[in-house]
Amino acid sequence: MRPPWALPEALFIDACTRCGECLTACPTGLLVKGDGGFPEADFTVGRAPEGCTFCGDCRQSCKPLALREQPGQSPWSLRAFFSVDCLTDHNVVCRTCGELCDVGAIHFPPTVGGVARPQLDSAACTGCGACLADCPTRAIRIAPPNFPSLALRGAA
Numbered sequence: 001m002r003p004p005w006a007l008p009e010a011l012f013i014d015a016c017t018r019c020g021e022c023l024t025a026c027p028t029g030l031l032v033k034g035d036g037g038f039p040e041a042d043f044t045v046g047r048a049p050e051g052c053t054f055c056g057d058c059r060q061s062c063k064p065l066a067l068r069e070q071p072g073q074s075p076w077s078l079r080a081f082f083s084v085d086c087l088t089d090h091n092v093v094c095r096t097c098g099e100l101c102d103v104g105a106i107h108f109p110p111t112v113g114g115v116a117r118p119q120l121d122s123a124a125c126t127g128c129g130a131c132l133a134d135c136p137t138r139a140i141r142i143a144p145p146n147f148p149s150l151a152l153r154g155a156a
């Protein structure tokens with residue numbers, strides 16, 4: 001997963017000089033040196049609890065313009081996924097992730113005779129990762145929309 005505003009992968013690899021300026025600039029510590037020395041967003045729980053605040057510091061520090069704002073495009077296509085480890089899948093009430101989501105992308109539709117489960121509004125989710133930090137069962141992943149996993153529940 002590349003930093004926000006990264007060019008499409010082939011163009012990004014061409015443009016990025018692996019200088020590491022974006023890593024140094026990131027105030028939340030989300031960016032790390034990944035494969036081949038290219039920057040990646042690392043949403044490992046406990047690493048960068050704030051996730052991405054979309055402050056733009058990484059983009060502004062990128063002199064070769066490998067991170068570049070494109071008119072009408074969001075910073076990235078990442079979003080949240082909930083796995084079957086979610087407490088509500090085991091009939092335990094929990095709404096922690098919903099409380100952490102500043103944009104209100106996580107809803108808990110009432111369930112007759114059961115526990116309300118988190119449901120993601122994919123259009124609202126920015127993929128910031130703020131919802132991960134306090135999930136008691138580490139049931140949330142941030143990933144691209146086509147993230148393949150049978151262990152994850154879908155979004156709205």
Ligand code: SF4
Nearest residue numbers: 026052053055056058
């Ligand atoms: S936008 Fe800000 S918080 Fe997000 S990766 Fe770039 S520097 Fe870090």
Ligand code: SF4
Nearest residue numbers: 086087094096097135
């Ligand atoms: S914080 Fe974790 S366990 Fe709680 S509702 Fe959200 S995904 Fe489920």
Ligand code: SF4
Nearest residue numbers: 101125126128129131
């Ligand atoms: S990734 Fe961010 S916007 Fe999406 S559900 Fe989590 S906290 Fe909300």
